[in-house]
Amino acid sequence: MQQDMHVRCNVTRNIVRGAAAALMSMVFVTSAAAQGPLLKNVALCNGEDHTSAEPQIAGCTALIELRVGNPQTQAITYNNRGNAYAGKGEYELAIKDYGDSIKLDPKYAKAFNNRGVAYQKKGDYDRAIKDFDAAINITPDYANAFANRAATYDKKGDHGRALKDFDEAIRLQPTVGNLWNERCWSRAVIGELQAALADCNEAIRLQPNLAVTFDSRGFTYLKLGQWELAIADYDAALRLDPKLASAQYGRGFAKLKTGDLAGGNADIAAAKTVEQDIAGKFARYGVH
Numbered sequence: 666m667q668q669d670m671h672v673r674c675n676v677t678r679n680i681v682r683g684a685a686a687a688l689m690s691m692v693f694v695t696s697a698a699a700q701g702p703l704l705k706n707v708a709l710c711n712g713e714d715h716t717s718a719e720p721q722i723a724g725c726t727a728l729i730e731l732r733v734g735n736p737q738t739q740a741i742t743y744n745n746r747g748n749a750y751a752g753k754g755e756y757e758l759a760i761k762d763y764g765d766s767i768k769l770d771p772k773y774a775k776a777f778n779n780r781g782v783a784y785q786k787k788g789d790y791d792r793a794i795k796d797f798d799a800a801i802n803i804t805p806d807y808a809n810a811f812a813n814r815a816a817t818y819d820k821k822g823d824h825g826r827a828l829k830d831f832d833e834a835i836r837l838q839p840t841v842g843n844l845w846n847e848r849c850w851s852r853a854v855i856g857e858l859q860a861a862l863a864d865c866n867e868a869i870r871l872q873p874n875l876a877v878t879f880d881s882r883g884f885t886y887l888k889l890g891q892w893e894l895a896i897a898d899y900d901a902a903l904r905l906d907p908k909l910a911s912a913q914y915g916r917g918f919a920k921l922k923t924g925d926l927a928g929g930n931a932d933i934a935a936a937k938t939v940e941q942d943i944a945g946k947f948a949r950y951g952v953h
C-alpha cells in the first residue's frame with residue numbers, strides 16, 4: 666500500500682483469510698474419487714501455497730466453478746480469492762469478489778473489512794469507512810476493523826477520529842505493537858508529543874524489530890526538537906529498512922539542524938529518490 670509517511674503494517678496485515686476448517690466442511694459431501702482434487706483446491710484457496718497469488722486464485726476459482734458448499738462456505742471462497750487479487754494489487758477484482766462474498770453471507774464481517782482495505786488502497790476513503798463501519802456493526806469487538814478505519818481516518822486528515830479508533834483497537838489487542846505505533850504517529854502529527862512518545866516506547870517494547878516504530882519515535886523527537894535522539898532512532902529504522910524514505914528524510918532534517926550539512930543533504934536527496942514528494946509530506950505534518 667502507498668502511504669503518506671509510513672509503510673504501515675496494520676491495514677495490509679488485516680486482510681484476514683478464511684480459516685481452512687471452514688472450507689473443509691464441503692469436502693465431505695463429495696464422492697471419494699472427487700475428494701483428492703477438491704482437497705487440493707481447498708488447500709490452495711486457503712493460501713497454503715505461498716509462492717504467488719496465482720495458486721490461491723486458481724484453487725478458489727475451481728471451487729467457485731463447482732459451486733460446492735453452503736452459502737457461508739462459498740462466501741469464504743470468494744473472500745479468499747479477493748485476498749489473492751488484493752495481494753496482486755488488482756483491487757477492482759478484489760472488490761468484486763468481496764462484494765460477491767457479502768451477497769452470499771451479509772453477516773460476514775471479514776469480507777466487509779477486506780473490501781474496506783481494498784477501497785482504502787484505491788484511495789476511496791469514504792467507501793472504505795462505510796465498509797469498516799459495517800464490519801464493526803456486525804462484530805463490535807473487531808479490532809482489525811477499528812485499526813483499519815483509524816488508518817483511513819488518518820489518511821483523510823481526521824486524526825481525532827483516528828485516535829478514538831486506535832484507542833479501541835488497543836483496548837481489544839493491547840499486545841499488538843503496531844497499533845501503539847499507529848497511535849504514536851497520530852498523536853505526534855497533532856502535537857500530543859509526550860503521549861506519542863509513551864506510545865512509541867510501548868510499540869518498540871512489543872515489536873523491537875519493526876522499522877516504522879523507530880521511524881515514528883524519530884518523528885516525535887523531531888517535533889520535540891531533540892535532534893540527536895531523532896537521528897539515533899532514524900539510524901535504527903534504517904538498519905531495519907534501508908529504503909524507508911520517511912526515516913531518510915527525517916534523519917537528513919535532523920542532521921541539518923545539528924549543522925551536518927553534507928550528511929543532511931545526502932539523506933534528503935536519498936529520500937527523494939524513493940519518494941519524490943517526501944518534503945511536502947513532512948511539511949503537511951508540521952516539519953519544514
